[in-house]
Amino acid sequence: MRLISSGRHHATFEFGNLQVTSLRDGYIDMPPTRLRDEDGCTFDELPTGVPLAGGNLRLSVNAFFVTDGTRSVLIDTGASDNWHDPTMGLIYDALAEAKIDPTQITDVAITHNHEDHVSGLITPDGSEAFTKLERVWIGAGDTSVFTGRLEPIRDRVVPVSEQVAINDWLTAIPTPGHTPGHTIYDINSTTGHLLAWGDTVHVPTLQFDRPNVTWEFDSNQSQARTARATLLTQLTRPHHFIAGAHLDSPGIARITPSGNGYSLEYLAPPIG
Numbered sequence: 001m002r003l004i005s006s007g008r009h010h011a012t013f014e015f016g017n018l019q020v021t022s023l024r025d026g027y028i029d030m031p032p033t034r035l036r037d038e039d040g041c042t043f044d045e046l047p048t049g050v051p052l053a054g055g056n057l058r059l060s061v062n063a064f065f066v067t068d069g070t071r072s073v074l075i076d077t078g079a080s081d082n083w084h085d086p087t088m089g090l091i092y093d094a095l096a097e098a099k100i101d102p103t104q105i106t107d108v109a110i111t112h113n114h115e116d117h118v119s120g121l122i123t124p125d126g127s128e129a130f131t132k133l134e135r136v137w138i139g140a141g142d143t144s145v146f147t148g149r150l151e152p153i154r155d156r157v158v159p160v161s162e163q164v165a166i167n168d169w170l171t172a173i174p175t176p177g178h179t180p181g182h183t184i185y186d187i188n189s190t191t192g193h194l195l196a197w198g199d200t201v202h203v204p205t206l207q208f209d210r211p212n213v214t215w216e217f218d219s220n221q222s223q224a225r226t227a228r229a230t231l232l233t234q235l236t237r238p239h240h241f242i243a244g245a246h247l248d249s250p251g252i253a254r255i256t257p258s259g260n261g262y263s264l265e266y267l268a269p270p271i272g
């Protein structure tokens with residue numbers, strides 16, 4: 001995994017026979033009361049080392065574009081203008097900065113149905129962001145999001161209910177917990193595996209150290225905790241990397257076991 005270009009809103013990596021571009025959509029500020037400790041309680045005091053911005057946790061929001069030069073897939077799409085604060089919706093700028101033409105995107109893979117992942121399919125002016133869109137892969141449990149503003153895209157939704165190969169380097173793997181249809185995408189290049197793991201971790205400064213800590217919006221807390229534990233174990237294998245929707249932008253990292261948890265190593269300097 002080698003960084004080959006970066007800017008304010010993107011970072012592009014060579015990953016064997018593939019190119020992976022992290023696209024920064026922006027950030028979300030959330031109160032620390034969203035966190036749940038091992039007993040399901042909120043924290044009276046956060047452990048040291050968890051930074052706050054104006055009293056809030058600041059979560060990066062990333063999407064990922066993967067191409068082999070012929071076939072391309074965009075994983076997640078950011079929030080467009082569908083959020084109460086205007087801190088997201090930068091993905092269109094990020095695509096332009098990375099010189100990725102939105103009209104080349106035929107396949108979008110969504111990790112789950114929350115606004116910061118799916119809403120970017122529609123631009124702030126109400127039109128489709130990807131005019132040549134043919135397929136939107138999303139967990140079968142999360143397809144109900146395609147109503148209202150997203151209704152025009154419903155006819156291209158491909159529900160994922162079991163592990164399925166999208167192409168010869170991308171596999172969708174259901175990992176329910178954060179949402180019923182939460183799905184991760186295994187990007188398998190000639191040099192290893194990169195797991196675009198959606199919302200498996202929300203607060204990287206805490207949840208690698210303490211993987212049992214959950215997030216208020218995990219729809220099934222224990223299932224989310226188990227899914228995270230399983231993935232973290234897998235990711236300690238050689239040549240395995242993470243592309244995290246809420247890891248600090250650009251959000252490409254690897255982990256090693258450390259104490260009762262893991263230590264995280266980012267593979268590129270921060271952007272944004």
Ligand SMILES: [Zn+2]
Nearest residue numbers: 114116199245
């Ligand atoms: Zn999210």
